[in-house]
Amino acid sequence: MPFSLDAAAEAAILAGSRGAAAERARAFDELFRALREPVLSLALHLTGRRPDAEDALQEAFLDVHRALDRFRGEARLSTWVYRIALRAAIRVRARRREEARSGAGRPQGDPSAAGGEVEGPGTGGEADMLARLEAGRVAAALDRLPAEQRAVLSLFALRGLGHREIAEILGVPEGTVWSRLHAARRRLAAEVGRAPP
Amino acid sequence: MTGCDQQQIAIERRLHGDLGDAEAASLEAHLQSCAACRAYQAAARGTEAAMSEQVRAVLHEVDWEKVRRSAARHRAFWREDVVSTTAAIAGAALVGWWLVPAEKLQGRWPVLLAAGLAAIALTAFVARERSRGLEADADPFELLAAYRTRIRRDLTRWRRQLEIYAILPVVALATSVFPHWPDTSALPYLLGISAVVGALAAYDLLVRLPRAKRALADLEPRD
Numbered sequence: 381m382p383f384s385l386d387a388a389a390e391a392a393i394l395a396g397s398r399g400a401a402a403e404r405a406r407a408f409d410e411l412f413r414a415l416r417e418p419v420l421s422l423a424l425h426l427t428g429r430r431p432d433a434e435d436a437l438q439e440a441f442l443d444v445h446r447a448l449d450r451f452r453g454e455a456r457l458s459t460w461v462y463r464i465a466l467r468a469a470i471r472v473r474a475r476r477r478e479e480a481r482s483g484a485g486r487p488q489g490d491p492s493a494a495g496g497e498v499e500g501p502g503t504g505g506e507a508d509m510l511a512r513l514e515a516g517r518v519a520a521a522l523d524r525l526p527a528e529q530r531a532v533l534s535l536f537a538l539r540g541l542g543h544r545e546i547a548e549i550l551g552v553p554e555g556t557v558w559s560r561l562h563a564a565r566r567r568l569a570a571e572v573g574r575a576p577p
Numbered sequence: 578m579t580g581c582d583q584q585q586i587a588i589e590r591r592l593h594g595d596l597g598d599a600e601a602a603s604l605e606a607h608l609q610s611c612a613a614c615r616a617y618q619a620a621a622r623g624t625e626a627a628m629s630e631q632v633r634a635v636l637h638e639v640d641w642e643k644v645r646r647s648a649a650r651h652r653a654f655w656r657e658d659v660v661s662t663t664a665a666i667a668g669a670a671l672v673g674w675w676l677v678p679a680e681k682l683q684g685r686w687p688v689l690l691a692a693g694l695a696a697i698a699l700t701a702f703v704a705r706e707r708s709r710g711l712e713a714d715a716d717p718f719e720l721l722a723a724y725r726t727r728i729r730r731d732l733t734r735w736r737r738q739l740e741i742y743a744i745l746p747v748v749a750l751a752t753s754v755f756p757h758w759p760d761t762s763a764l765p766y767l768l769g770i771s772a773v774v775g776a777l778a779a780y781d782l783l784v785r786l787p788r789a790k791r792a793l794a795d796l797e798p799r800d
Contacts, residue, residue, distance in 0.1 A: 405649065408648075408649060409645065412641075412644075412645050412648070416641055416644070416645075417632075417636060420632070420635070420636070420639060421632040424631060424632055424635060425628060425631070425632075430635045430638065431798070433635070434639060434644065435798055437639075437644055438644050438647050438648060438717075438721070439717035439718060439721070440717075441644065441645070441648035442647070442648045442650075442717045442720065442721065443717050444648070445648045445649055468717065471716075471718070472718075475718065511626075511627070511630045512630060512634060514623070514626075514627045514630070515627045515628070515630035515631040515634065516631075517627070518624050518627035518628060518631065519627075519628075519631050522628070533624075533628070534628070536589075536593060536625075537625050537628040537629065539593070539625065539629075542595075543590075543593065543595055558586045558589055558590060559582075559586065561586075561589050562582065562585055562586050562589055565585075565589070565617070565620070565621055565624070566585075566617075568624055569617075569620040569624070572620075572624065
């Protein structure tokens with residue numbers, strides 16, 4: 381899973397995004413292909429449910445598509461996309477909570493099932509089943525964390541973004557991301573029920 | 578706070594490839610004697626693995642092409658308006674060229690051509706401005722809802738159009754030919770009109786309606 385684009389790929393996409401309609405479409409397709417999986421991953425960890433994550437993915441790339449030709453390169457292109465994705469995921473989650481409170485919209489469901497149905501013992505190996513159960517437990521714990529802690533954990537969980545880029549995405553000083561990650565990790569461990577002593 | 582905050586931050590830095598060799602050696606020495614930090618390290622690795630597993634389980638379920646299409650959808654509306662107007666004007670010109678005697682058109686076609694081009698340009702301008710107005714600073718959720726409304730409206734309109742397309746040749750035939758039967762001089766013109774109407778109906782039925790239905794499905798919220 382790629383997490384960011386190298387400078388040459390970014391430059392090519394940006395050049396394409398300012399070209400004719402066909403070039404713009406190609407540039408967007410390339411950007412979408414490069415970042416769709418990490419953006420979905422981020423959205424899944426932030427929203428807690430696959431349908432919400434897909435809605436956030438759609439809204440994020442809709443925003444990217446309509447603003448790409450106006451992007452002036454103040455940050456890296458991938459940083460800009462991740463910022464948009466963060467905002468989209470937070471917005472979708474807030475909307476879903478609001479709908480749940482008012483009794484409208486889809487049911488909240490159990491975030492522990494965010495990774496899909498847990499396979500039965502007969503449909504996969506025991507290790508797979510345990511991994512999915514653990515994923516469900518962590519997803520449920522993650523769901524109880526504040527948005528900023530979920531965001532920092534999600535960005536680091538992508539395992540490919542540097543801490544500088546994560547700091548830029550979150551809009552915090554570089555040194556702050558490590559302490560924020562540490563605090564979030566301890567809180568998550570406490571929520572999972574195995575807080576380090 | 579455990580008193581090991583700095584070491585645990587170092588664990589995070591090592592886990593994410595940001596720790597130098599000297600610091601890593603010092604951390605390793607600390608880990609030998611600190612059960613709390615070993616537990617922290619295990620928990621950090623465990624939760625990251627679980628988060629990766631959560632993602633891995635859904636990646637193959639996502640219809641990426643559907644998401645891509647829906648995200649790229651927003652530029653399509655005003656272009657569709659322009660294409661529809663151009664097609665309608667071209668159709669009208671074809672019928673006119675067929676039905677109106679050539680001598681009546683003589684000297685007028687530059688004016689008609691200019692009027693047709695002006696109508697297309699005006700449609701393009703209005704459609705683009707309307708599209709911009711809709712998109713300016715709109716929340717993506719509201720924008721998607723507006724797109725869905727627009728497509729539903731188009732679907733209703735095109736279905737009504739299809740009904741008219743089906744009735745039109747029959748009415749024309751009944752009113753123009755049967756009262757004067759067996760004089761069938763108007764028949765070629767009616768057949769021509771029917772062919773154009775049939776082509777428009779086929780385009781709606783085979784291209785526009787299925788495309789709009791697919792676009793609507795792309796834009797619906799998941800679940």
